[in-house]
Amino acid sequence: MPERFVIGTRGSKLALWQTETVGRAIMRAFPEIEVEIRVRNTTGDINLASPLAEIGDKGLFTRELETDLLLGEVDMCVHSLKDLETEQPEGCVVAGVLPRADARDVLVCGPRIQAASLAEVPEGSRIGTGSRRRVAQLKANFPNMVPEGIRGNVDTRVAKAEGDDYEGAILAAAGMKRMGYEDHIAAYLPIEDMIPAPGQGAIAMEVLKKNERAYQIARALNDPVTKACTDAERFVLFSLEGGCSAPIGAHCRLEDGKYIFDACVLSLGGTKAARCHLEADADSADPMDMAWEVVSELIGEGARAILRDIKNGKDTGQ
Numbered sequence: 001m002p003e004r005f006v007i008g009t010r011g012s013k014l015a016l017w018q019t020e021t022v023g024r025a026i027m028r029a030f031p032e033i034e035v036e037i038r039v040r041n042t043t044g045d046i047n048l049a050s051p052l053a054e055i056g057d058k059g060l061f062t063r064e065l066e067t068d069l070l071l072g073e074v075d076m077c078v079h080s081l082k083d084l085e086t087e088q089p090e091g092c093v094v095a096g097v098l099p100r101a102d103a104r105d106v107l108v109c110g111p112r113i114q115a116a117s118l119a120e121v122p123e124g125s126r127i128g129t130g131s132r133r134r135v136a137q138l139k140a141n142f143p144n145m146v147p148e149g150i151r152g153n154v155d156t157r158v159a160k161a162e163g164d165d166y167e168g169a170i171l172a173a174a175g176m177k178r179m180g181y182e183d184h185i186a187a188y189l190p191i192e193d194m195i196p197a198p199g200q201g202a203i204a205m206e207v208l209k210k211n212e213r214a215y216q217i218a219r220a221l222n223d224p225v226t227k228a229c230t231d232a233e234r235f236v237l238f239s240l241e242g243g244c245s246a247p248i249g250a251h252c253r254l255e256d257g258k259y260i261f262d263a264c265v266l267s268l269g270g271t272k273a274a275r276c277h278l279e280a281d282a283d284s285a286d287p288m289d290m291a292w293e294v295v296s297e298l299i300g301e302g303a304r305a306i307l308r309d310i311k312n313g314k315d316t317g318q
């Protein structure tokens with residue numbers, strides 16, 4: 001009898017792709033295991049009409065999955081790390097992350113525009129994005145375009161971006177590639193122009209701490225550099241008490257023996273900004289130590305006041 005291992009996931013195509021990827025990796029590393037995938041709809045999937053920032057940001061795509069985990073219905077949940085709250089429910093832990101894919105955002109162009117970078121997007125173009133982080137950075141760095149709300153799964157958003165209501169859209173490179181939409185990518189946005197969401201491009205394996213077997217499996221598949229970088233990014237978000245809908249970008253990468261950390265906190269309209277760029281030798285520095293410094297620099301540049309005004313409704317985005 002093979003050992004059965006049940007993974008819970010959302011039912012979107014992207015979520016299924018990610019979960020199947022984890023499932024295959026588990027069966028490769030543990031040939032005695034047979035993985036079963038259990039699909040569950042979440043609040044975020046059901047309420048497709050409202051802008052995400054309005055439904056509330058706490059665990060929209062993940063809470064129901066975590067409930068299944070806590071009830072012992074599944075052994076593991078697979079999530080996009082960037083959709084996962086910075087704090088897990090008591091007893092749950094993100095024990096591992098797969099090696100990160102391309103963490104950048106990308107531009108998709110509809111038939112009316114052609115642009116190989118954001119700078120080339122014609123003035124007044126309606127660019128679809130529902131994320132406050134992307135809207136604020138667009139307004140701050142590329143005020144010539146008009147961000148317009150957009151929702152739906154990756155395929156829906158690509159179709160909308162190429163339809164009549166938009167000239168283009170911004171999406172995550174990882175989701176585009178995983179869904180086979182690489183051909184629709186007009187431009188990869190440099191990290192400095194559009195700092196990705198904490199955890200963007202990483203796939204998280206969440207398990208119960210007390211489930212030793214599941215924990216062991218997640219650890220075996222864990223990519224230590226991705227984990228160190230994304231833990232540090234999520235620490236920045238956590239320290240600033242920003243949920244996944246706050247206009248906060250945080251990205252840490254290992255490149256040529258150095259950790260490079262970029263972060264920003266912006267007002268909704270992009271007029272106020274706290275920014276930070278840090279580099280440190282990987283021999284002597286650790287992403288989590290850098291994260292402390294990033295947080296203190298952002299606070300020094302006014303991040304707390306920016307976020308407070310958003311929370312208490314003083315920031316109207318103008």
Ligand SMILES: NCc1[nH]cc(CCC(=O)O)c1CC(=O)O
Nearest residue numbers: 080083171172174175200201202
């Ligand atoms: N917010 C939805 C979401 N969650 C994860 C991804 C893409 C995959 C990833 O970043 O890991 C996306 C789509 C997007 O932002 O375009």
